[in-house]
Amino acid sequence: MQPDSQALPLIRRIAGKETTLFFASPIAYLFLATFAAITLFIFFWGEAFFARNIADVRPLFEWMPVLLIFLASTLTMRLWSEERRTGTLEHVLTQPAPLWHFVIGKFAGCLTLLATALLITLPLPITVALIGDLDWGPVWAGYLATLLLGAAYLSIGLFVSARSDNQIVSLISATALCGVFYLLGNEAITDFFGTRTGEWLRLLGSGSRFDSITRGVIDLRDLYYYFSIIAVFLTLNTYVLEKERWATTETTPHHKSWRIVTALLLGNALGANLWLGQIQALRVDVTEGDQYSISEATERYLNQLREPLLLRGYFSSKTHPLLAPLVPQLRDLMREYEIAGHDKVRVEFVDPLKEPELEQEANQKYGIQPIPFQIADRYQSAIVSSYFNILVQYGDEHQVLGFRDLIEIQTRSETDLEVRLRNPEHDLTRAIKKVLNAYQASGNLFDTVKGELTFNAYVSADVTLPEELVVFKKTVKSVIEDMQAQADGRLSANFIDPNADGGKVARQIAEDYGFQAMAANLFSEHHFYFYLTLANAEQVVQIPLDDMSEDSFRRNLEAGIKRFASGFTKTVAMVAPAGNPAYARYGMEGPQFSELENFLGAELNVQQEDLDDGHVSGEADILLLLSPTDLNEKQLFAVDQFLMQGGTVIAATSPFSATLTPRTLTVQKHHSGLSDWLAHHGLSLQDKLVLDPQNSAFPLPVTRNVGGFQLQELRMLDYPYFIDLRGEGLNQDHPITADLPQLTLAWASPVVVDQEKQKLRTITELLRSSEQSWLSAATDVMPRIDNSGQTHYQPEGETGSQLLGVISAGRFDSYFAGKPSPLLKKEESSNEESIEDDDVAASGVIEHSPQSARIILFASNDFLNDQMIHLAGSSSRSEYLNSLQLVANSIDWSLEDASLLSIRTRGHFNRTLPPLEHGEQLFWEYLNYALAAIALGIVALLQRQRHKARQREYLRLLVD
Template sequence: MQPDYQALPMIRRIAGKETTLFFTSPIAYLFLACFAAVTLFIFFWGEAFFARNIADVRPLFEWMPVLLIFLSSTLTMRLWSEERRSGTLEHVLTQPTPLWHFVLGKFAGCLTLLGAALLVTLPLPVSVSLIGELDWGPVWAGYLATFLLGAAYLSIGLFVSSRSDNQIVSLISATALCGIFYLLGNSVITDFFGTQSAEWLRLLGSGSRFDAITRGVIDLRDLYYYLSIIAIFLTLNTYGLEKERWASSKTTPRQLSWRIVTALLIANALGANLWLGQLSGLRLDVTAGHQYSISAATQSYLSQLQEPLLLRGYFSSKTHPLLAPLVPQLQDLLREYAIASHGKVRVEFVDPLKEPELEQEANQKYGIQPAPFQVADRYQSAIVSSYFNVLVQYGDQYQVLGFRDLIEVQTGSETKLDVQLRNPEHDLTRAIKKVLNAYQSGGNPFDTLKGNLALNAYISADSALPPQLVEFRKTVQKVAENLQAQSHGRFSVNFIDPDAGDGQVAKQIAKEYGMQPLSLSLTGGSKFYFYLTLVKDKQVGQIPLNDLTEAGFKHDLEAGVKRYASGFTKTVALVTPQADVGQLGRSAGQFQTLEKFIGAELNFISEDLSDGRVSGDADVLLLLAPNNLNDKQLFAVDQFLMQGGTVIAATSPYAARLTARSISLQQHHSGLADWLAHNGLKLEEKLVLDPQNSALPLPVNRNVGGFMLQEMRMLDYPYFIDIRGQGLHHEHPVIADLPQLTMTWASPIQIDPDKQGQRKISELLRSSDKSWLSASTDVMPHLDANGQNHYASEGQTGSQLLGVVSAGRFESYFAGKASPLLSQDKIYVEPANGANTNADSVSGVIEHSPESARIILFASNDFLTDQVIRIAGSASRSEYLNSPQLIANTLDWALEDASLLSIRARGHFNRTLPPMEHDQQLFWEYGNYALAAAALGLIAWLQRARRGARHREFLRLLTE
């Protein structure tokens, strides 16, 4: 017997011999050609890559478990069967070389051909990466999974081939055996079983293991599963050949040793699978942004837990077949939360249909109800009520996530749906954040305050104050001192008279904060100061004088303190136009999708600004398509900014009106135009059109044989600006890995450098370099005889600014003017009971802001409306959430709460393809066919060159 160190050269020689035999016959080229042709056909035709509109290559791998069954069986059917039929097997069996050398050699030769087949498909992901933003992590994981799955099938095929001298029998038997391994984890089988049994079958199925890796999660359990199949069938192959060497039917010590070693190898391979199946942390997330891993943001929330947090999954054993594979994925993620929390999170899984008491609790206490799903099999169709919910409970606070909150559906065709968990970590962490905030909001805000906070009350002497403010000063002192007693020394109160001494403080606060003396009316009266500011480090915020009662001030003061403390839900003051019901029967200016998307993380309050002030609860002011703001409303916006607040505005000079039959555009007067121009931001009264645009789905009538048919056609529509790549300034946190954004009917933003001063300007969104401007409001698509919509650029082309942040010190639009809240005939009257005095009679103008003030401007009225979001979703065949995600990122950044920002953009269907003409699509499709053919030609040329080199070497040896 040869020593072990000669095993590798022997295996290499046998593998080289098999590879040479492959390429000297048509088998290898037929194998490679069929593999490439079927793969490309499935990718471009079967899975409709361009219609699917996602920049990934999952369709490349989706059919691999089935495709590799037939190709691997075809490749291996002759390897041992031909040896047995031709009689050369006896020669192999009589060699002193260990048989496992021959088995591994043939296996290595097959792997070489499999590797060559995968290399032929490599131009496909390269092409996709050139078209769109491809995440290469799942691509490499997919190739690894394909190689291991193919290797497992090859080992099965080699074993089957060694048992027969008929190639056709070997082909059919290998196909059947590989098919059994594939079907074990497929829904065809698992739908007949409950969740637990189905999960065990999925652990045995070669295809179900494959899906996990192609998502971008390389799990050691999945890798070992394929390696164990390879080890088991190569061992059986070697053992079967070794038995044919045995001349005696009696059991000899050698035969017994072989049987024991073979049994131990197989038992260890199976046992290790069962043992590893209990471990959930042996995995590597290779996706961009690690979208399947517990992030630092989640861990930061888990570290804030002071009491146990319950995560309970309600999953029925019988559920919809599209949801069933998602259950183990969600369960694994919940277990990851328990591991990351170091014992602070308790995870439970319940089948309510089997535990009536827990089902009653779920129904009555948490409002969890089963969802009816239509389930069909070969014999019947039925409605099954099942649970797919997650309960997040912390103390007395809880949130429930249903299947609609957790999944995302991509429509592949009229009959095919791709259902995936949308962004489970974000959904779970958002729920944890909400219950944590709700629980903490009833406690002491100073428990989560980092550093010290001061209340600086700039109040004139009592002799200068109106009578109601003298009493209110006492209220301020009382409430502030009570809060100071609860602060554990972190809150200080300072009363400062700006007029004291030579008035230096008055000059200082006028210079630093723009605080000017207040008055009661325009008709005269004394001037005085009454400003309340909260100061932490260099952050300065003002407490508005909205309510001069004790309860009102206590509410406003606590709201101000919570802005500086972590763990409290922030409040967004939302200003929207009045609903305008169109012919479709719904408002053309609704923002329910946006509110639903962000509402789980932030509190929304509707703010009409009619009293000239912004609510004291507001942490940020969000203006969505504001309409005809008057002086009072504009004053509220201006003074909120002057107090150091952040104003986010989505506005433009035009607003669209969509009905069932038409699209029209009207002039839109927001009331903000002069105010924005005063602050150095001007919106041109023009529209931006861009050849890089998202499609507009529009019904088109077509005459077919005298019959008029209506069909939905995706039309080129340059008013739907598709912003991606260089147009998204990813260096700013607001963009936060946003892959794409559709801006509709947008106007260009012009920045006035003379009015910006020392402010910091950050560009967020830009159209492409080929965009142009138009003053026409005729935005209805005009179709030619072929039903096509054509636009030609007009005038000069160039990139246009569509989103911007301006931060720093701003001068008030009302500086040097009287407050709009004061009227000529306003005279102060002492209330009868002195219990409820409104602050409308006290007003002044803060003339400039601190450095913390910010204006964030997006130049479109409509890109956040429900109608436009639905249109964008129908174009991409999925729920379109990029525009709500942009506003969520903006709010997080404005509130300096970027914890969820890092994981919000982890959606499965976010990486859309850029808009392309049909000719471009054909170029990429046929280009890949040509590259595959060229790769085959290159392999043939290399093999011919290799044979030529070996032939020349042989001739050289003969002549020596």
């Protein structure tokens, strides 16, 4: 017997011999060429990489589990069968070296060829990285998974080859056995079983483990699974060959020892798989941003728990085939919440159809109802009502997530759907945040306030106040006394007459807050003060006066206190246009923003705001202006004074607005009523549209006549009015846009910043078009289609990057400073006596803002409306969320609540490809074919050089 120190050199010589034999015949080159050709064909044609429009290489690995079955079986079919057929196996069996050296050597030779094949495909992810923003983590994980899966199949092929002297029999048998391992976890098998059985089968299947790694999560359980398959079949291979050495069929101690050792190895491999299946923490997330791991934001919320949090998954054993594979992913994620939450998080999984009492509780208490799905069993298709819900409960508060809240669907064709979890951590953490906030809000309002608050009422003496305000002053004092009783010493109150001490306080509040004296009406000579503020050591919040009722003041005061508290859901006041007559002719309602409202409503209170009374609700934390239209002076005053109170105004506006109907696409001039107000604050919008060669496609429905049948399809047209912002076009240093992979801005206009007016403020650029963009004043925006069905746009005039989104933050001077309040102006009547004193409480003008005020401007009326969201989604064949995420990020940043901002953009379908011309797509495709051929030539050249070196060494030995 050879000593163990010689095992590695012997294995290396055997592997080298097998590799040399491979490359000495056309088999190796045929294998490599076939592998490269099939993978490239699947990538560019089978999975339609460019039409898929996602910057990843998942299509490269999509068919690997099936492809490797045939390639590994072909590669190994001759290794032992040929030895047995030619009689050289007896020579191997009579060698003094242990047989496992030969088994490992042949296995290493095959693995070398497989690794070489994978290296030939490496130019593919490199070119994708050059085209778009590629996350390399899943790429390396995919190559690792392919190598492990291929190694497992090779070990199976070697074992089968050792059992037969016929190569064809070995090929068929190895293919069948590898196919069994693949099919065990495949939907074709698991769909016939319940969820629990299906999960066990997926744990046994080689393909399902492969998918887990290629998404970017390297789990020790998956790695050990492949290593155990390799170890098992290499052990069986060695055992089969060892039996060939035995001179007798009678059982001897040597035979018994071999059988025991082999059985122990097989048993340990299986047992370790079952044991590791219970461990959740031994995994590494290699994706950029750790999108499959619990984030710090989630951990912060879990650390706030003071009571037990219940996460209960309602999953039926029979559900839709596309949803079934998502259940184990959700189970794993929920268990990670349990681990991160320690003893404060309890996770349960329930099949309501098997537990009637829990089903009744789910239906009646939580409103969870089963959804009818069409599924297939062994014999027929059937409609089955099944559950796919998660309950999040904290105290007496709860939230329910259904499949519509958790999944994202990408359509490749009418019959080919891809269903995945959209962003499960964000959805779960958002639900936890909501129940946590609701639970905290149900207690004492001051329990979550940090530090002490001071209520300052800058109110004139009763003799100078109108009678209504004298009564209201008493109401204010009464409510404040009630609040002080609840605050337990954390709220102090001061009533200050600004006119006292020679008007010293009046001058101070005018300087600090811009508070000016009020008047009962436009022509009144009596002036007074009635301003209410709430402050701590860091900020001051003005309490608005909607009317002079106790309920209104109490509501606004509580809303002000919540701004200093943590754990309360913030409120967004949304101003959106009414219906457009241009749409009414087609039975349409005009631009709607329900997608944005629903998206924001999952985390915030969104309320439609009416500015006609000249006020913004006191409950509003953010004012959101969506395509504002013809704002009158009162409405503009409401916007202005909200900003002067230190608020944030987010505006999506432009001098142009698009009307897209089933028959026409037009752009017309749009009057927002904001232009002069924005210009006063140093922000102007040019009366031109930006066109950019870096653009998103316009999906145009086209009807074709095929064999007498009318078929409708979407044709993606180059459309420079859909500006595609990514990379340098999105400010990578600001939280709003840093994690946003791409944004489509439709029919946008350039923003011009007046640097002179912005001297005292901070300007932050968020969005910019590419350097090749140009401007046009033309309103004919219909796609220009030539005879070949393509669009061609040429730059007109000067080209250059245009500013399309900006933040202006700091102290602003009111647009109405030095002017009478619009709330005091008479309407149509010229009768001066008709002016009442009803508006006295809101008739003052705050002339400047504190430093906390912000304007966030996006230069497009249309990029957030439902129609544009659906257009962007149809071009990417998935739900388009990037523009909605932009607004949500802006709100979170403005409210200094970035807890969910870091995980909001971790969804799967975010990394889109930049727009490419058809010629560019062909270039990148043919380049990869050429690179594969060059790589194959380099392999052949290296082998030739290696062969010549071996010949020279052989000749040298002969001479010596």
